[in-house]
Amino acid sequence: MDFTLLLFFLLAATAVATALGLLLSRNAVYAALFLVLNFATVAVFYLLLGAPFVAMTQVTVYAGAIMVLFLFVIMLLGAEKLPKGEALPWQRPLAIGAAVILFAEAVYLLVQRVRLTAALPDPGTWENSMESLRQMAGMLFTDYLLPFEVTSLLLLVAMIGAIVLTKGERAVRS
Amino acid sequence: MTPSDLLSILPLLVLVVWACALLLVDLWLKRKGVTAFLAALGLALTAGLALAQAGEETTAFGGMVALDGFASFLNVLFPLSGLLGIAVAYGYLKRMNIERGEYYSLLLFSTAGMMLMAHAADLVVVFLALEFLSLPLYVLAAFARPRLDSEEAGLKYFLLGAFASAFVIYGIALIYGATGTTSLSGIVAAIEAGSLGTSGLLLTIGAALFLVGFGFKVAAVPFHMWTPDVYHGAPTPVTAFMAVGAKAAGFAALLRVFVTAFPALDADLTPVVWVLAALTMFVGNVVAIAQTNIKRMLAYSSIAHAGYILMAFVAFGNPATRADAVASALFYLVTYALTSYGAWAAVIALEKQDPSAGSGQAASGLEINDFAGLGRRRPALAAAMTVFMLSLTGMPPTLGLVGKFYLFRTVIEAGQVWLAVIGVLTSLISAYYYLRVVVVMYMREGAPETTREPWLDFTWAVSALATVILSFLPMALFAWASAAGVMGF
Numbered sequence: 001m002d003f004t005l006l007l008f009f010l011l012a013a014t015a016v017a018t019a020l021g022l023l024l025s026r027n028a029v030y031a032a033l034f035l036v037l038n039f040a041t042v043a044v045f046y047l048l049l050g051a052p053f054v055a056m057t058q059v060t061v062y063a064g065a066i067m068v069l070f071l072f073v074i075m076l077l078g079a080e081k082l083p084k085g086e087a088l089p090w091q092r093p094l095a096i097g098a099a100v101i102l103f104a105e106a107v108y109l110l111v112q113r114v115r116l117t118a119a120l121p122d123p124g125t126w127e128n129s130m131e132s133l134r135q136m137a138g139m140l141f142t143d144y145l146l147p148f149e150v151t152s153l154l155l156l157v158a159m160i161g162a163i164v165l166t167k168g169e170r171a172v173r174s
Numbered sequence: 175m176t177p178s179d180l181l182s183i184l185p186l187l188v189l190v191v192w193a194c195a196l197l198l199v200d201l202w203l204k205r206k207g208v209t210a211f212l213a214a215l216g217l218a219l220t221a222g223l224a225l226a227q228a229g230e231e232t233t234a235f236g237g238m239v240a241l242d243g244f245a246s247f248l249n250v251l252f253p254l255s256g257l258l259g260i261a262v263a264y265g266y267l268k269r270m271n272i273e274r275g276e277y278y279s280l281l282l283f284s285t286a287g288m289m290l291m292a293h294a295a296d297l298v299v300v301f302l303a304l305e306f307l308s309l310p311l312y313v314l315a316a317f318a319r320p321r322l323d324s325e326e327a328g329l330k331y332f333l334l335g336a337f338a339s340a341f342v343i344y345g346i347a348l349i350y351g352a353t354g355t356t357s358l359s360g361i362v363a364a365i366e367a368g369s370l371g372t373s374g375l376l377l378t379i380g381a382a383l384f385l386v387g388f389g390f391k392v393a394a395v396p397f398h399m400w401t402p403d404v405y406h407g408a409p410t411p412v413t414a415f416m417a418v419g420a421k422a423a424g425f426a427a428l429l430r431v432f433v434t435a436f437p438a439l440d441a442d443l444t445p446v447v448w449v450l451a452a453l454t455m456f457v458g459n460v461v462a463i464a465q466t467n468i469k470r471m472l473a474y475s476s477i478a479h480a481g482y483i484l485m486a487f488v489a490f491g492n493p494a495t496r497a498d499a500v501a502s503a504l505f506y507l508v509t510y511a512l513t514s515y516g517a518w519a520a521v522i523a524l525e526k527q528d529p530s531a532g533s534g535q536a537a538s539g540l541e542i543n544d545f546a547g548l549g550r551r552r553p554a555l556a557a558a559m560t561v562f563m564l565s566l567t568g569m570p571p572t573l574g575l576v577g578k579f580y581l582f583r584t585v586i587e588a589g590q591v592w593l594a595v596i597g598v599l600t601s602l603i604s605a606y607y608y609l610r611v612v613v614v615m616y617m618r619e620g621a622p623e624t625t626r627e628p629w630l631d632f633t634w635a636v637s638a639l640a641t642v643i644l645s646f647l648p649m650a651l652f653a654w655a656s657a658a659g660v661m662g663f
Contacts, residue, residue: 143238145235146238146239147238147296150290150299150303153283153286157310158309160197160279161309161312161313163276164274164280165316165328
């Protein structure tokens, strides 16, 4: 059993544990922090698979930007504590049933369709994975230059919109 | 990227740069009238440049955008609709105490998004253009904040717009999964290569989801639920701009993508479009009868008109009728733009801030009964409104009749006689609620308070004249629309 495989199993255990922690914690802030940890673990999975760009995106976009927003909203609303008891009592058994079915399907597919091997796919050399990153960057600034620029305009418009909608109201003249 | 790439989208570039500059310049301008004038100047310049591009046919940015007759036709239509959007808004914003310079920059940005949509030859660009034109509209819909119904309109439009975007992006993802490309020419090549196999189903599902997403945008039944609330709550000039521009841009995307990339899916998609069009015409027109508020009535009328334009899509799969489908849809878009801008301008002339309510409350003067006595008080305005109502019904001597005629002809050429029959029958239904406005204006006593604003008066007068005069010489416009073919790849 080589090192990456050991690492994989450690990370897998962490990923499952943090996902469970997210579901089971009764405090929304803890749940959000568990989710950050989960995202970070998944990012390392991507690294193991030789996809450094996706890994970095996972960290910056999901673990970084989106989760910070989540935490902001939770804290601003003061909604850390989830209420005791459940609004929909039939929800829990239904969810457990659905989860079991989904899990069974996933296992069946894994056994049937994917040949399970005790080794991770070869991530290739670091040079190779950097080359793919270089190609992606090249694409972004050649073939996809126009969409890239339009995206920047889109963000500008979103910013203007947010300011227009939230700017302090001027004295109403009536 | 080469200079010729930039040249091919020059009008769009000018408009975007202009909008950014306007945003900055507005900070130093005390009088918002100057902002409005500058914005109008930018739009006029854009329209002029787009007009100069007519007849060119090329792709740019590695096939991301196409410049063809279709794009240049719409690129003239969109800035002109933006110009009318400024003309109807100028006095209104002042009157309603919501005069802020950002209105004009946002309107310019939205127009730029629509123009990008007309150019788009790649699904990635289609999606970005959709967002680019919608985001400013969400903000504009809520522009009359803190008026509650305006905020509600903005939020509703935003949530349902985001929902619709999700459908579009999911559809694009499936199409990409099936064909391995997002460019329209690449999709055609992949279909023609015939190697899709089972992923052909994926492609069809993707196309269907794409249709659903844009069904939201153009307000087709059953994706129309947001329309009356948003059209009712948004400031009326925004509603006018949205009803014309967003609808036209949505149809631009549908037309280009369907005609260019999906003719092979004809057998699967045509029945779907058939049912959508029939449902939209029927529900839009029938529910409009029950409305007492003019803004809601026009909202349902706009839904119904989305149905009429959707009829053109039953002809997209057949090479013989494809050109007619595009031409008649474009022609109808022009018809609808002129007429509906005029009708909204008349609504704006009657709208006023409710004196009894606080500043955060809704405007009044928007019930159909508020039009009572308009024929005596403002004969010209009432006559113009009559023209618009006749045109929306599709009666002579208006452009609406010609537009419907071309649409029905295309549908019949495509062999879908029953759809044309439904179209005619629902037009008859619509006569009831359109003519009711005319009856109220002339037969009922009342003393409506109206606003006289030069630019507003200009809008309805020009729209009414154009609606009547163009109906006598439709061939020129139709020839232009026919020349606006979608470039084959």
